[in-house]
Amino acid sequence: MAKHHVSATVNNDPVEFLCETDQTLLDCLRDELNLTGAKEGCSSGDCGACSVTINGRLVCSCLVLGVEANGMKIETIEGMAQGDKLHPLQQKFLEHAALQCGICTPGVLIAAKALLAKNPNPTETETRYWLAGNLCRCTGYDKIIRAVMDAASEMRKGA
Amino acid sequence: MQYESPDTLEAAAKLLASATDARILAGGTDLLVQMRAEVLSPSLVIDIKKVTETRTIKEENGGFRIGAAVTGAELKEHPKLRSVWPGLVEAANLIGSTQVQGRCTMGGNLCNGSPAADSVPALIAAGAVATVVGPNGRRDIKVEDVMLAPRKLALTKGEIIASFFLPARGAHASDAYLRFIPRTEMDIAVVGCAVSLALDASGTCTAARMSLGAVAARPLLVADAAKALIGSKIDDAALTKLEAAARAACTPIDDKRGTKEFRIDVAGVLAKRTALIALERARKK
Numbered sequence: 001m002a003k004h005h006v007s008a009t010v011n012n013d014p015v016e017f018l019c020e021t022d023q024t025l026l027d028c029l030r031d032e033l034n035l036t037g038a039k040e041g042c043s044s045g046d047c048g049a050c051s052v053t054i055n056g057r058l059v060c061s062c063l064v065l066g067v068e069a070n071g072m073k074i075e076t077i078e079g080m081a082q083g084d085k086l087h088p089l090q091q092k093f094l095e096h097a098a099l100q101c102g103i104c105t106p107g108v109l110i111a112a113k114a115l116l117a118k119n120p121n122p123t124e125t126e127t128r129y130w131l132a133g134n135l136c137r138c139t140g141y142d143k144i145i146r147a148v149m150d151a152a153s154e155m156r157k158g159a
Numbered sequence: 160m161q162y163e164s165p166d167t168l169e170a171a172a173k174l175l176a177s178a179t180d181a182r183i184l185a186g187g188t189d190l191l192v193q194m195r196a197e198v199l200s201p202s203l204v205i206d207i208k209k210v211t212e213t214r215t216i217k218e219e220n221g222g223f224r225i226g227a228a229v230t231g232a233e234l235k236e237h238p239k240l241r242s243v244w245p246g247l248v249e250a251a252n253l254i255g256s257t258q259v260q261g262r263c264t265m266g267g268n269l270c271n272g273s274p275a276a277d278s279v280p281a282l283i284a285a286g287a288v289a290t291v292v293g294p295n296g297r298r299d300i301k302v303e304d305v306m307l308a309p310r311k312l313a314l315t316k317g318e319i320i321a322s323f324f325l326p327a328r329g330a331h332a333s334d335a336y337l338r339f340i341p342r343t344e345m346d347i348a349v350v351g352c353a354v355s356l357a358l359d360a361s362g363t364c365t366a367a368r369m370s371l372g373a374v375a376a377r378p379l380l381v382a383d384a385a386k387a388l389i390g391s392k393i394d395d396a397a398l399t400k401l402e403a404a405a406r407a408a409c410t411p412i413d414d415k416r417g418t419k420e421f422r423i424d425v426a427g428v429l430a431k432r433t434a435l436i437a438l439e440r441a442r443k444k
Contacts, residue, residue: 054261065187131257133258
């Protein structure tokens with residue numbers, strides 16, 4: 001069976017890749033495009049480590065087939081910093097030490113960015129519910145929430 | 160495994176009818192998990208998201224038609240739908256995380272065939288009708304008639320749920336959905352309860368439907384709930400009858416999420432609470 005030829009936009013770059021039907025978007029990002037920022041945690045949509053956006057919509061890339069990405073606009077953690085300049089969320093995660101082992105961090109950052117794009121001034125409760133699909137096995141949740149709230153505040157000042 | 164993404168439901172139905180073990184892909188939040196766990200190994204996956212009808216919310220005959228592959232997030236972002244059917248939208252939005260909401264669909268929630276599906280009782284209470292496309296054309300089927308038992312649907316070979324029709328609402332009508340879970344988020348209903356009701360200008364209930372999830376082999380339409388509420392002002396006496404009707408309808412199993420006795424008890428509690436939320440909302444309309 002022939003592989004699928006997929007054309008998509010990843011972090012504003014046009015990309016093309018070949019994939020099998022059973023390869024998820026996460027598999028394609030990591031194995032075909034060498035974008036290993038999105039992590040494989042559970043492969044069942046529970047942990048959020050593979051979070052990306054597709055046409056602006058936050059999803060688990062492990063629950064999307066690679067072939068479904070054809071014609072889509074995908075954003076991953078690799079597109080978050082602009083060259084050497086970190087995104088305010090990334091900067092605040094460093095300042096608040098909002099990561100320990102770091103496996104969940106790319107997914108949390110992508111999810112938090114999607115939240116702030118939709119709601120620049122979320123309450124702590126809204127932030128916690130929005131990020132409920134991003135599990136941190138180091139359980140550093142409090143610092144994550146503080147970093148997101150601080151980044152949101154800084155981004156509102158800058159806007 | 161092959162993948163097809165036809166532009167029409169007729170073509171999708173033909174593909175589905177022709178293969179022995181094809182599966183429909185809408186949001187994939189159940190299908191991909193089951194494929195990964197090797198519960199399912201379809202030879203053909205048919206993605207229906209290229210079909211406009213499955214991806215659109217539109218107003219029709221005073222009601223709404225919601226495509227089977229519209230996501231939970233898209234339901235939430237439709238202000239008019241949220242205003243008219245808040246209970247349905249909150250039920251669909253209880254499924255999974257933000258990430259899952261970006262993909263999960265009501266068509267998938269129904270066709271996955273779980274008795275604990277959150278959006279299904281809300282659709283049943285709303286009086287929703289599913290439009291189904293198959294090799295022999297289109298037909299309409301009430302949502303309460305779609306699921307027969309866990310993983311068993313009343314769809315024939317090649318049939319696909321295209322959309323759901325929600326009927327027109329008069330003034331003073333609303334709905335609500337509550338579920339019991341041991342956590343606050345990201346869990347599967349131990350009991351789910353949806354109530355939809357309408358009042359006249361004096362506040363007397365003129366129409367009511369209640370559906371329970373996770374208390375039987377399939378989501379139930381509780382016919383006696385309408386008897387308990389219609390004609391009343393939804394006072395304590397009516398709510399007591401509603402609670403009894405809810406408990407009488409339950410034929411639950413014992414499992415790790417809850418015992419039979421617990422589910423039956425909670426069904427009564429949720430029936431009253433859900434009805435009171437729907438009542439409060441209907442009074443404000």
